[in-house]
Amino acid sequence: MTEWKTVAEARRIVEKETGTIYKDWGGKLPVALAYPNTYYVGMSSLGLQTVYRLFNQRSDVVCERVFWKGRDRGQGIGDKGLVSLESQRPLDEFGVLAFSFAYELDYFNALEMLRQADIPLLAEERGEDHALLIAGGPAVTANPEPLADLFDAFVIGEAEELIPTLVETLQEGIGEERQSLLSALAQIPGLYVPAHPPISNLQSPTSIFQPVKRQWIRDLDAYPTTSVVLTGETEFGDMYLVEIARGCKRGCRFCLTGHTCRPLRERSVEALLHQTREGLKHRDKIGLIGAAVSDYSRIDELVTGLREMGARISVSSLRAAPLSETLVESLAESGSQTLTLAPEAGSERLRALIHKDISTDDVMRAADLAARYDFPRLKLYFMLGLPTETEEDVQAIVDLVTTVGQRFSRRVTVNVTPFVPKAHTPFQWAAMMPQVIIQERLRYVEQQLRPRGVAVKSDSPAWAVVQGVLSRGDRRLGQALTKMDRTSLAQWRRALRESDLEADDYLRERSLDETLPWSVVDNDLSQAYLRREWERAQAG
Numbered sequence: 001m002t003e004w005k006t007v008a009e010a011r012r013i014v015e016k017e018t019g020t021i022y023k024d025w026g027g028k029l030p031v032a033l034a035y036p037n038t039y040y041v042g043m044s045s046l047g048l049q050t051v052y053r054l055f056n057q058r059s060d061v062v063c064e065r066v067f068w069k070g071r072d073r074g075q076g077i078g079d080k081g082l083v084s085l086e087s088q089r090p091l092d093e094f095g096v097l098a099f100s101f102a103y104e105l106d107y108f109n110a111l112e113m114l115r116q117a118d119i120p121l122l123a124e125e126r127g128e129d130h131a132l133l134i135a136g137g138p139a140v141t142a143n144p145e146p147l148a149d150l151f152d153a154f155v156i157g158e159a160e161e162l163i164p165t166l167v168e169t170l171q172e173g174i175g176e177e178r179q180s181l182l183s184a185l186a187q188i189p190g191l192y193v194p195a196h197p198p199i200s201n202l203q204s205p206t207s208i209f210q211p212v213k214r215q216w217i218r219d220l221d222a223y224p225t226t227s228v229v230l231t232g233e234t235e236f237g238d239m240y241l242v243e244i245a246r247g248c249k250r251g252c253r254f255c256l257t258g259h260t261c262r263p264l265r266e267r268s269v270e271a272l273l274h275q276t277r278e279g280l281k282h283r284d285k286i287g288l289i290g291a292a293v294s295d296y297s298r299i300d301e302l303v304t305g306l307r308e309m310g311a312r313i314s315v316s317s318l319r320a321a322p323l324s325e326t327l328v329e330s331l332a333e334s335g336s337q338t339l340t341l342a343p344e345a346g347s348e349r350l351r352a353l354i355h356k357d358i359s360t361d362d363v364m365r366a367a368d369l370a371a372r373y374d375f376p377r378l379k380l381y382f383m384l385g386l387p388t389e390t391e392e393d394v395q396a397i398v399d400l401v402t403t404v405g406q407r408f409s410r411r412v413t414v415n416v417t418p419f420v421p422k423a424h425t426p427f428q429w430a431a432m433m434p435q436v437i438i439q440e441r442l443r444y445v446e447q448q449l450r451p452r453g454v455a456v457k458s459d460s461p462a463w464a465v466v467q468g469v470l471s472r473g474d475r476r477l478g479q480a481l482t483k484m485d486r487t488s489l490a491q492w493r494r495a496l497r498e499s500d501l502e503a504d505d506y507l508r509e510r511s512l513d514e515t516l517p518w519s520v521v522d523n524d525l526s527q528a529y530l531r532r533e534w535e536r537a538q539a540g
Contacts, residue, residue, distance in 0.1 A: 006081040007088045013039060014085050018230040018282060021052070022086055023062040029171055031055050031063040032084055032094040032131070036101065036109035038070040043234035046225060046241050046289055047137065048100050053228045054163050055098075061167055066091065068109040069116070082116040091117035094131050095174045099151070101137035104470035105463060107147060108487040121482045123152050123195070128178055132170070139471075141214060142260055143423040143518035146470050148194040149478035153185050156521055157214035157260075158246075160223045162190045190215035192520060194475075211522035214260065220246060221271040225289075230282055239287040239314055240279030244272055244302065248291040252344075253355045253426040253537055254386065257291050259530075260424050260523055269298050273305050285312040285334065293327075294318045300326040307333070317342055317381070321362035325369060332373035339370040342381040346396030350386060353537050360400065367407040377411040380404065384441050385419040385433035387537060394441045398448040405452060413455040416442055418464035422471055423518040424525060426533035431509035432468040435461045462489055469506040474517040476501060 014020050033052055035042035042048055048065075055063035064084035083090055091097060097119075099110055111121060120126045123133070135147060136155035144154040155162060165188050173181030179195070186196035192212040217223060225243035232238070247264040248257060276286055286306055290296060293315045303326055306313055312334035318327075320341050331339065343363050345351045351358060370378045382397050397414075405412050418438045421430045438461040446456045466489070470477065476499065483495040496503060510516065512531055 003081045006083055010083050010085045010088045013231075013233070016231055016233060019228050020086060021056045021063070021228075023056065025062050025087075028060055028062040029096065029167060029174065030089075030094045031061055031096045031098055032066050032091055033063050034066050034091075034097055034099045034110070034113060036068050036099060036106040036113060037103075039067045040070075040234050042067050043229065043231055044236045044241075045100065045102065046227070046243055047102070049228040049241075050223075050225050051098070051100065051136070051159055051163075054160060055167075058164075058167055060171060064089070064094075066113070068106075068113055082113055091119065091131065096170060097131045097133050099133070099135045099137075101135055101139040104139050104146075104467045106139070107470060107481060108484070111150075111481055111484070112487065122149055122478075124149070126152075132174070132178075132181070138256060138260065141521070142256055142523075143471065143473070143521070144192055144194075145475045145517040145520065146473040146477040146481070148475045150481070152182060152193065152195070154192040154194075154212075155215075156190050156192050156212045158216050160217045162188065162215050166191070189213060197520065211520050213522045214524060216261075216263075216524075218265070220265050220267045224271070224275050226275050226279060227282075236287050236314075238283065239285040240276075240283040241287040241289055242272060242275055242279065243267070243289045244293065244296050245290040249295065250292065250357070251355055251533075253353075253533055254344075254383070254419060254422070256422040256425060258425075259525060261291065262524065264295075266296060266298075269302050269305060272302060273309070276306060276309065276311060280309060280311055284310070285314055287314045287316075289316065292319050294323055299324050303327050303330045306330075316340065318366070320358045320366040323362075323366050323369065328369045328373055332375060336375065338377040338379050339366075339375045340379040340381070341366055343400065344381065344383050345386060345389075345393060346382065346398070346400045347393045349540070350389060350393045350396070353388060353540060354386060355533075355537075360403075363400065363404065364407055367404045371408045371410075375410070377413060378404065378408050379413045379415065381415045381417070383417050383419045384445070385438045387419075387427060387430045388540070389433070391441075394444060397445055401449055401454055402452060405454065411455075412453075413457065414445070414449060416445060416456060416458040418442075418459060418461050420464055420468045420471055423516070424521070424523045424530070426530050426537060428472065428516065428518075428530065429510040429512060429534050432465070432507040435465050438464070465503065465507065466492055469503050472506055472510075472517070 035048050052063055055061045064086040066082060066084050114121055119130060133151045134153045135151045136159060140154050141156050169184050173184055182193050182195045185191050186193035227241045245266040247261040249264040250258055252258050279286060307330055313330050314336055317340040344356045348360060401414055421427045421432055442458055449456050480495040480499040480501055483498055484491045
């Protein structure tokens with residue numbers, strides 16, 4: 001029985017929302033849209049909000065949200081009773097559970113949600129009376145195999161044009177024999193159904209690959225992507241989010257988004273200004289979303305139009321080059337407290353190797369702009385553990401930040417992330433640097449910069465290693481995930497041991513002639529292109 005505290009908490013949350021969609025359940029396909037992270041994090045996801053809108057635009061679907069309760073790592077499963085926000089119904093009343101995965105580490109949270117809902121973890125253990133489990137999002141679009149034994153189907157790529165066919169197939173098959181439904185789902189372009197794999201024989205060295213093609217929409221203007229539900233209880237609670245472009249033209253060799261969201265597509269200024277007018281009825285600040293907002297080809301025209309409408313403007317991060325002064329000035333006028341740049345590497349050698357084509361002079365010009373417009377803070381993002389990285393490259397981070405601090409006299413902060421190789425990028429074959437080396441280099445950066453008054457934040461190297469295993473993992477990892485009683489490093493390592501798996505087997509450099517687990521996905525990028533970029537990187 002669902003605890004009354006759980007129901008009360010859900011009601012408290014929706015009472016503070018604007019735009020929540022409530023629908024009668026009669027005769028409709030009930031879909032629980034599950035985000036395996038906290039409400040605070042999930043409600044900042046424009047992808048989640050978009051799928052929520054797409055499902056609820058249909059008269060034959062009722063779609064409600066459910067979030068992970070947010071226990072700290074290391075704690076046990078705790079109380080039962082996971083309910084949707086809109087109607088406070090338990091998950092076993094929904095016909096479909098649709099999970100959205102932005103990050104691999106959210107896999108642990110998803111399993112905890114299934115346990116809380118008393119849903120068997122393995123697909124083969126679920127019967128006709130259990131909900132169908134579907135997963136989508138960047139993490140599983142890149143590599144669905146670690147979850148292939150747990151989920152019934154995966155949406156590969158962008159959902160906008162796939163959802164109508166998906167819903168019609170579900171409407172016809174829900175309540176019927178499950179294998180027949182799965183067989184029908186496997187016929188939909190962009191759906192990967194592990195029970196009906198796109199490979200004739202997973203064990204045979206002569207397997208015939210028929211990978212699932214990633215879906216992507218051609219005309220972004222046909223599908224507005226903006227905030228749907230607004231709440232103050234999220235990171236971007238004071239703004240209305242608007243996606244201005246999708247994909248990226250840069251081709252940074254480490255970047256998942258830059259390779260799995262191709263090609264670059266932009267929304268028209270006219271469509272964006274129209275969408276913004278609606279948003280300004282609810283918020284006076286507009287958050288512009290895109291892989292590289294400053295790369296938008298009509299950024300000055302867009303920013304000028306927004307400012308003329310009285311909008312304040314915010315962006316997540318900017319490229320150091322090109323960097324529109326009009327945009328920087330508008331951010332300052334809008335009251336933005338931080339200008340965020342991502343050099344990624346300290347040395348020009350390493351930036352060239354990862355195809356991050358910005359120079360030290362570009363970074364300095366950006367720092368000068370931040371100083372000219374009197375931003376209180378300048379934030380810089382770097383990665384540690386990139387292929388061929390040396391101690392000289394680590395020192396270059398310290399030197400670059402120190403020089404920036406001499407040009408920008410206010411607060412400088414640094415975020416350091418361990419490099420994790422990703423599927424479908426040129427670095428998909430790269431080894432992940434050993435955790436102990438990353439920790440040593442991170443400690444050095446902290447010791448050098450903190451006495452200079454620079455705050456250094458970092459992701460956990462130990463958890464980055466876990467992410468590295470999951471990002472390039474195979475189907476065997478699903479069984480290991482089910483062996484964990486709670487989310488902790490000790491439980492993870494125990495689960496690998498009990499499954500006869502070694503983390504180093506996933507973290508090693510891959511050979512160019514081996515079959516990769518994520519080959520079940522066709523990402524529209526030829527292996528020849530990725531191989532050529534990997535070889536160019538190795539050659540410096």
